[in-house]
Amino acid sequence: MYNIDEWKHVFKLDPAKEISEEMIDKICESGTDAIMVGGTDDVTLDGVLQLLSRIRRYTVPVILEISNIESVTPGYDYYFVPLVLNTQDKKWMMDIQHQAVVEYGDIINWDEMFAEGYCIMNEESKVFQHADCNLPTQDEVIAYARMAEHLFRLPFFYLEYSGTYGDPSLVQSISQELDKTKLIYGGGIETKEQAAKMSEYADLIVVGNALYDNPKEALKTVKATK
Numbered sequence: 001m002y003n004i005d006e007w008k009h010v011f012k013l014d015p016a017k018e019i020s021e022e023m024i025d026k027i028c029e030s031g032t033d034a035i036m037v038g039g040t041d042d043v044t045l046d047g048v049l050q051l052l053s054r055i056r057r058y059t060v061p062v063i064l065e066i067s068n069i070e071s072v073t074p075g076y077d078y079y080f081v082p083l084v085l086n087t088q089d090k091k092w093m094m095d096i097q098h099q100a101v102v103e104y105g106d107i108i109n110w111d112e113m114f115a116e117g118y119c120i121m122n123e124e125s126k127v128f129q130h131a132d133c134n135l136p137t138q139d140e141v142i143a144y145a146r147m148a149e150h151l152f153r154l155p156f157f158y159l160e161y162s163g164t165y166g167d168p169s170l171v172q173s174i175s176q177e178l179d180k181t182k183l184i185y186g187g188g189i190e191t192k193e194q195a196a197k198m199s200e201y202a203d204l205i206v207v208g209n210a211l212y213d214n215p216k217e218a219l220k221t222v223k224a225t226k
């Protein structure tokens with residue numbers, strides 16, 4: 001349907017946050033490769049459906065990054081399923097996904113479904129605490145990346161710094177480990193310079209919070225990746 005392998009830039013919208021119609025228009029017409037809908041707290045079916053209907057008026061592809069089973073709905077182009085590699089609780093890596101497949105396995109269109117091996121690096125972030133993560137050392141992150149590529153053969157490895165800008169040299173080291181598995185970087189990108197830097201190493205960058213905090217600068221990150 002779309003050539004995901006060529007995507008460089010994604011905007012992430014949080015269904016629990018308010019956003020104006022004018023901003024939706026600018027985001028959807030920005031030239032970004034896709035809009036991802038996802039969040040940690042208060043993600044509801046209503047919020048996920050409302051955002052979908054607002055984005056659907058545009059041609060940009062739209063991805064639901066699944067936060068919980070209750071808020072999954074048909075109508076998105078793709079469904080990205082986080083598997084948290086550095087969680088201390090197997091539930092976030094395996095069990096909630098397993099439960100979803102037990103319930104809905106017969107009706108899932110697997111061609112729309114992509115697993116993301118998440119490595120969450122910001123201890124202060126909601127998602128780090130929510131998914132009961134352990135902060136890995138650099139060597140341990142590299143090992144997760146190698147497992148994503150060689151053992152699990154995941155389509156995506158997501159280095160998640162949600163809310164803070166990460167270490168470009170670590171992103172570079174991980175990118176050297178990955179061949180078939182695509183590297184997604186997200187976290188703290190607020191300027192086009194930051195976007196360009198992470199984009200040198202990551203296959204795909206994700207810009208989230210800046211859309212709400214400094215939308216004018218956030219919109220400029222698209223061109224920095226092209």
Ligand code: 1GP
Binds near residue numbers: 161
């Ligand atoms: C969050 O990786 C994304 O899941 C983007 O992070 O919100 O910090 O841009 P920011």
